Amino acid sequence: xxxxxxxxxxxxxxxxxxxxxxxxxxxxxxxxxxxxxxxxxxxxxxxxxxxxxxxxxxxxxxxxxxxxxxxxxxxxxxxxxxxxxxxxxxxxxxxxxxxxxxxxxxxxxxxxxxxxxxxxxxxxxxxxxxxxxxxxxxxxxxxxxxxxxxxxxxxxxxxxxxxxxxxxxxxxxxxxxx
Amino acid sequence: xxxxxxxxxxxxxxxxxxxxxxxxxxxxxxxxxxxxxxxxxxxxxxxxxxxxxxxxxxxxxxxxxxxxxxxxxxxxxxxxxxxxxxxxxxxxxxxxxxxxxxxxxxxxxxxxxxxxxxxxxxxxxxxxxxxxxxxxxxxxxxxxxxxxxxxxxxxxxxxxxxxxxxxxxxxxxxxxxx
Numbered sequence: 001x002x003x004x005x006x007x008x009x010x011x012x013x014x015x016x017x018x019x020x021x022x023x024x025x026x027x028x029x030x031x032x033x034x035x036x037x038x039x040x041x042x043x044x045x046x047x048x049x050x051x052x053x054x055x056x057x058x059x060x061x062x063x064x065x066x067x068x069x070x071x072x073x074x075x076x077x078x079x080x081x082x083x084x085x086x087x088x089x090x091x092x093x094x095x096x097x098x099x100x101x102x103x104x105x106x107x108x109x110x111x112x113x114x115x116x117x118x119x120x121x122x123x124x125x126x127x128x129x130x131x132x133x134x135x136x137x138x139x140x141x142x143x144x145x146x147x148x149x150x151x152x153x154x155x156x157x158x159x160x161x162x163x164x165x166x167x168x169x170x171x172x173x174x175x176x177x178x
Numbered sequence: 179x180x181x182x183x184x185x186x187x188x189x190x191x192x193x194x195x196x197x198x199x200x201x202x203x204x205x206x207x208x209x210x211x212x213x214x215x216x217x218x219x220x221x222x223x224x225x226x227x228x229x230x231x232x233x234x235x236x237x238x239x240x241x242x243x244x245x246x247x248x249x250x251x252x253x254x255x256x257x258x259x260x261x262x263x264x265x266x267x268x269x270x271x272x273x274x275x276x277x278x279x280x281x282x283x284x285x286x287x288x289x290x291x292x293x294x295x296x297x298x299x300x301x302x303x304x305x306x307x308x309x310x311x312x313x314x315x316x317x318x319x320x321x322x323x324x325x326x327x328x329x330x331x332x333x334x335x336x337x338x339x340x341x342x343x344x345x346x347x348x349x350x351x352x353x354x355x356x
Contacts, residue, residue, distance in 0.1 A: 019191055019198075029232045030353065031354065033230070160338055163332065163333060176209065
């Protein structure tokens with residue numbers, strides 16, 4: 001894929017509010033509508049079909065891979081070796097996609113959380129970003145984005161939760177929150 | 179469509195940051211992946227094809243209508259009669275969708291901006307929300323959400339712009355920002 005004058009940026013969606021992953025999914029949707037190829041790597045998730053089912057309609061414009069165990073991984077401060085191995089392998093897959101020349105946009109969904117819980121080190125993420133070609137947009141989502149990443153990014157949005165029904169003890173609903 | 183115990187909420191995505199419309203698009207994508215029907219009404223936009231092209235793949239699960247003149251409407255404090263008429267007609271279409279029993283989720287994209295610039299009055303929006311069936315989720319996007327709407331909503335996310343390349347004088351890129 002030739003650069004065609006496209007200038008890629010580093011985008012970060014962080015904060016405790018809703019909409020970080022959905023903003024990245026919407027971005028993929030819009031880009032695919034314009035014919036741009038998008039790679040989405042989802043950390044801490046495995047076999048989460050709600051999003052996959054929709055995104056498969058955009059194959060081969062959109063490619064999605066999930067790098068977690070089945071379901072959503074609920075990480076503690078002490079992740080085990082399998083979680084770490086899956087996340088590292090995921091980052092390598094994202095790096096391959098980013099440098100392949102095949103994708104204009106590479107989304108690392110929940111990568112900030114994976115770094116926060118030390119599944120991936122900050123140095124590994126820094127090295128990854130250092131390999132970004134100028135004509136590839138990289139989008140990183142998840143709460144807990146570290147300060148240096150906000151510095152390194154071109155575009156940062158902090159999703160601030162003002163009000164949330166979870167506060168009332170309501171669970172995530174299929175098709176809406178998950 | 180039977181309620182099947184689904185409890186709908188009012189969601190608001192507001193603030194000056196990026197990701198409000200894309201979060202709503204991603205929400206539609208996820209919901210469609212679960213087989214939920216979604217109506218998207220886009221205010222202040224007409225014949226904006228990037229998003230439409232992608233969403234058409236989800237027809238008939240996802241239905242999109244745009245209620246502005248061609249392109250993005252750049253409203254001033256004194257909107258003209260045509261803009262007002264288009265926006266009001268749009269709100270009525272959203273009301274029909276919301277009360278039709280055919281859609282589980284109704285998204286009013288950029289409605290907050292339409293209200294801010296008085297294309298639609300606050301009373302009209304209040305009346306619209308008063309007609310919401312319990313089993314329909316309503317999502318309102320756009321900066322300038324009024325205080326009473328934040329009060330009325332169940333879930334509010336404030337997208338805060340921390341850093342944006344527009345600050346460097348860079349224009350919106352096709353497939354990414356538009």
